[in-house]
């Protein structure tokens with residue numbers, strides 16, 4: 081350590097200045113605790129800045145436990161009710177940050193995610209949080225006190241909060257530090273995988289659908305043992321993306337198929353039967369174009385129906401029409417893989433909630449250590465739920481730390 085390095089004692093050391101760490105830091109500091117917030121990256125809150133297309137979908141008005149995945153579906157209830165979406169919205173309003181609902185209860189900043197991050201940083205500054213970026217942790221000893229040796233000095237505190245996030249987007253700070261620390265402490269870390277992530281076609285499908293890149297369609301998508309999501313599906317040059325695909329990706333397991341209803345808003349079979357009666361000379365393609373964009377009808381129609389696409393409706397019997405309707409309303413597709421952590425919004429799995437108090441986020445076997453945010457096995461749907469979990473878990477930990 082050089083002459084400029086610091087050696088200091090705090091009430092709590094928080095690792096990770098992302099959404100959860102910042103919320104926890106400002107909450108604890110407002111209660112009078114001396115807080116040290118250590119961030120590995122050169123700036124705090126990088127994922128806040130890049131989220132929601134730069135406008136941060138910071139919460140969802142419909143937030144409720146049903147919108148989360150976890151091995152324990154009850155775990156998040158306590159934190160979400162102690163610090164709800166309405167509490168965060170109140171904080172946003174108190175800080176004069178303009179916001180709007182985009183759709184489905186999703187709230188975004190009017191101007192920029194910077195407004196939200198700056199407000200969090202202002203709160204931290206006003207409450208006296210000691211924030212340091214570009215920090216690498218060289219050694220961490222969990223004891224009483226906790227001692228953290230870093231490139232900028234050695235720090236001690238009776239309490240430690242781990243808010244180091246998940247593995248997604250390594251360039252933006254995604255790290256396995258929290259998981260490793262949990263394992264060193266003897267805690268179970270449940271299997272991790274990329275969530276809210278585009279799915280990739282097999283090589284064969286990639287070639288067949290290459291000219292669809294950029295097309296999108298409203299569809300209902302489901303996976304095995306999962307609820308379905310109805311929203312846009314976007315064809316990319318590598319596979320499928322768009323909100324419905326991102327949502328189902330959190331439920332999809334490698335090797336499984338997904339099921340896509342390309343015509344979710346109509347009874348397609350009833351429409352085919354009616355069209356056969358009224359316009360028997362129309363081809364299958366002509367009917368399909370009433371329900372799907374032209375490019376999609378042509379390319380997907382050729383893939384799904386083959387030569388039948390050009391056949392006149394009058395040449396199909398009832399059973400064949402039913403088969404055709406089924407193939408468009410339950411298109412079975414086996415993705416080759418997901419795009420992985422490189423583009424995933426979240427990491428599923430993580431620190432097993434059985435080890436944590438749902439009221440405080442403290443480790444039951446080590447009551448002076450807390451895990452909050454994405455590192456914990458709680459993952460939200462697309463739409464602002466993941467930030468709400470970061471705010472809620474950060475808040476309850478911040479309120480529970482001993483002064």
Ligand SMILES: Cc1cc2nc3c(=O)[nH]c(=O)nc-3n(C[C@H](O)[C@H](O)[C@H](O)COP(=O)(O)OP(=O)(O)OC[C@H]3O[C@@H](n4cnc5c(N)ncnc54)[C@H](O)[C@@H]3O)c2cc1C
Pocket residue numbers: 095096097098099100101118119120121124125126127128130131132133136137138139215217243244245246248249252253254255256257258424425426452453454455463464465466467468470
């Ligand atoms: C592209 C993208 C868009 C997203 N959009 C949305 C959205 O609009 N709405 C929504 O709800 N969710 C969104 N998410 C998810 C959301 O960003 C995360 O759920 C949320 O940031 C998790 O908060 P966190 O504080 O737990 O982790 P993070 O925000 O990831 O913060 C963890 C911090 O810890 C730091 N860190 C890691 N290791 C160490 C270490 N060893 N020492 C010190 N610091 C460390 C990291 O650098 C990082 O700053 C998006 C994610 C991505 C990737």
